[in-house]
Amino acid sequence: MDVLVLGGTEFVSLHLVRALLRDGHRVTVLNRGRRPGRLPAGVRALVCDRLDHAALRTTLAGERVDALVDIAYAPTTGADVEATLGALEGRVGHALFVSTGRVHDHALPIPYHEDTPRSLYWGEYAKNKIAGEDVLLRRHRERGLPVTIVRPTHVYGPLNTRNNETFFFDRLVRGRPILVPGAGGWLRQFGHVEDLADAMARLLGAPAAFGQAYNVTGEEAITQVGFVELIADVVKRPLTLVHVATPPGGTPVAFGQNLAYDCHAVYTTTKLRAALGLRPRYTLAAGLAQTFEWYLREGLDRRVLDVAAEDALLR
Numbered sequence: 001m002d003v004l005v006l007g008g009t010e011f012v013s014l015h016l017v018r019a020l021l022r023d024g025h026r027v028t029v030l031n032r033g034r035r036p037g038r039l040p041a042g043v044r045a046l047v048c049d050r051l052d053h054a055a056l057r058t059t060l061a062g063e064r065v066d067a068l069v070d071i072a073y074a075p076t077t078g079a080d081v082e083a084t085l086g087a088l089e090g091r092v093g094h095a096l097f098v099s100t101g102r103v104h105d106h107a108l109p110i111p112y113h114e115d116t117p118r119s120l121y122w123g124e125y126a127k128n129k130i131a132g133e134d135v136l137l138r139r140h141r142e143r144g145l146p147v148t149i150v151r152p153t154h155v156y157g158p159l160n161t162r163n164n165e166t167f168f169f170d171r172l173v174r175g176r177p178i179l180v181p182g183a184g185g186w187l188r189q190f191g192h193v194e195d196l197a198d199a200m201a202r203l204l205g206a207p208a209a210f211g212q213a214y215n216v217t218g219e220e221a222i223t224q225v226g227f228v229e230l231i232a233d234v235v236k237r238p239l240t241l242v243h244v245a246t247p248p249g250g251t252p253v254a255f256g257q258n259l260a261y262d263c264h265a266v267y268t269t270t271k272l273r274a275a276l277g278l279r280p281r282y283t284l285a286a287g288l289a290q291t292f293e294w295y296l297r298e299g300l301d302r303r304v305l306d307v308a309a310e311d312a313l314l315r
Ligand SMILES: NC(=O)c1ccc[n+]([C@@H]2O[C@H](COP(=O)([O-])OP(=O)(O)OC[C@H]3O[C@@H](n4cnc5c(N)ncnc54)[C@H](OP(=O)(O)O)[C@@H]3O)[C@@H](O)[C@H]2O)c1
Pocket: 006, 007, 008, 009, 010, 011, 012, 013, 014, 030, 031, 032, 033, 034, 035, 048, 049, 050, 051, 070, 071, 072, 073, 074, 098, 099, 100, 101, 151, 152, 153, 154, 155, 156, 161, 162
């Protein structure tokens, strides 16, 4: 298939490009061209800011694709998603939109399945993603465009641009204690980036997936403390946890880039398994071990760390 990926040079979108090439697809990417050196050989690049709708129309004027994967979040509103589909009007076989598990109403009891009501619990991000989903679903309903929505949660793995698992690697390789917001008992679900990329590659052009939304993440739910304990186990370093209470209305102690929160978030992934027989290749432990190898290979264990605020708290 000819596949157009919005993004292609950073994390999720770059892993998708690799998976598509592996599966024999022809890949074009569209991004602002800030990291051209990241692109694998054989990928065609279109340079454009997706938020500039006029430029997008010009850039995509001559394109016809079997599949479009809308990944780059700029932040991207419903109007931006609409503009992309409009710029390719009648020339897309299947449109796949990368949303988020955060569209589900997290005030409701876990687990969240694909039909759990959506809400603005997660603010502007949820609002933009819900609007993007609705643009696709409307085009599916009204014009018969084949569309699919994927909702990842806490994507991790090599090249991660979020400082989550690497936050803990940084401290454990230096023998530093890990500060935990409160009890650290909130449940979360992590998904390996290659499993997400594989799932998206398999969903493209699959009629069973047309008009559908899928939670795409790992199969293990784990508490915040459990996640750190697992990482310490994987990197084979001793672990010291220091629990720090959050004063009412205060900011929780830093815990990864976005792993401090005050609700559970657990998602069912049975729909994807039932539809496509797809299961993650990585357990959380195996994926973290592979990510730690990448972290060491890149020399990230030697990067400068600002721990002044943590030291002040510890004192
Ligand atoms: N990471 C998670 O845990 C997580 C969880 C749930 C959902 N998601 C969703 O997953 C998606 C992927 O996120 P990611 O962080 O891995 O990013 P990514 O898609 O791998 O990287 C961003 C890409 O988009 C391009 N880009 C950024 N702004 C652009 C713009 N205005 N116009 C055109 N291209 C632009 C960047 O290239 P240039 O800078 O050169 O333009 C880069 O290629 C996002 O939609 C995110 O909301 C992520």
